[in-house]
Amino acid sequence: MTTRFDGQSVLVTGGARGMGEAHVRGFVAEGARVVIADVLEEEGEALAEQLGDSAIYVHLDVSDEAQWRSVVQRAEAEFGPLRVLINNAGIGGVPTTLVDTDIDVWHRVLAVNLDGTFLGIKTVVPSMLRGGTGGAIVNISSFAGLMGSPLLGAYGASKFAVRGLTKTAAMELGPHGIRVNSIHPGYVRTPILDGIPDEAIHGRLAIERVATPADVTPVVLFAASSDAGYCTGAEFAVDGGWSAGEPGPIFVPPGAQVPEFAT
Secondary structure, rough: OOOOOOOOOEEEEEEOOOOHHHHHHHHHHHOOEEEEEOHHHHHHHHHHHHHHHEEEEEEEOOOOOOHHHHOOOOOHHOOOOOOOEEEEEOOOOOOOOOOOOOOHHHHHHHHHHHHHHHHHHHHHHHHHHHHHHOEEEEEOOOOHHOOOOOOHHHHHHHHHHHHHHHHHHHHHHHHHHHHEEEEEEOEEHHHHOOOHHHHHHHHOOOOOEEEOOOHEEEHHHHHHOOOHOOOOOEEEEEOOHHHHOOOOOOOOOOOOOOOOOOO
């Protein structure tokens, strides 16, 4: 096991379970000291206890700026200035058409997925600057931030916005030695997908299975590490080829002329 994050202070939002928990464990395994930030107190405290001195749990509603400031202060008091931020917390909302989307649901999805990412950057970057050694921010977007997704209007809008915010932040923060990249997972086997079988994505992916958090975490660790030291403003799709295109062959009508391609 490498120690790419030896002694570094890392904050993971939505870190108590699912993908966030896998990211937390991955960073700890590589030497980091991790702040698990989540609204799920029982799960977050249990995870921190398992990880011992390498992690602490703090309550954080990512849509609340005052809570963000408090979490950063706690992180610095425990582990020193932050070096890595993983903006992982997110919600999906209930699938519905745009015209039937309740405005309160729309606002809540954007408050968590987009405002939460913005507030993370806004409050953590000053800590990174105080550390004086640069930093890395990884924003967890989605395959829905790369392509249109019917019935996921609020979610898709928020994830496209995270993608754009990532690029703006990368341009602004690059001169300060802070890299900002986005990760775009497809369907990942977490509690939010309970009850959805692998068969639901049959015929839609090049790799025909639902991902696990273990498929995503190595890409998150790479993007946050010095191995990706010349990558910023980039998009890393971890979606089994979902955003690459249709996996089936092009339909050719009977009797149609098929051109020969030179090799």
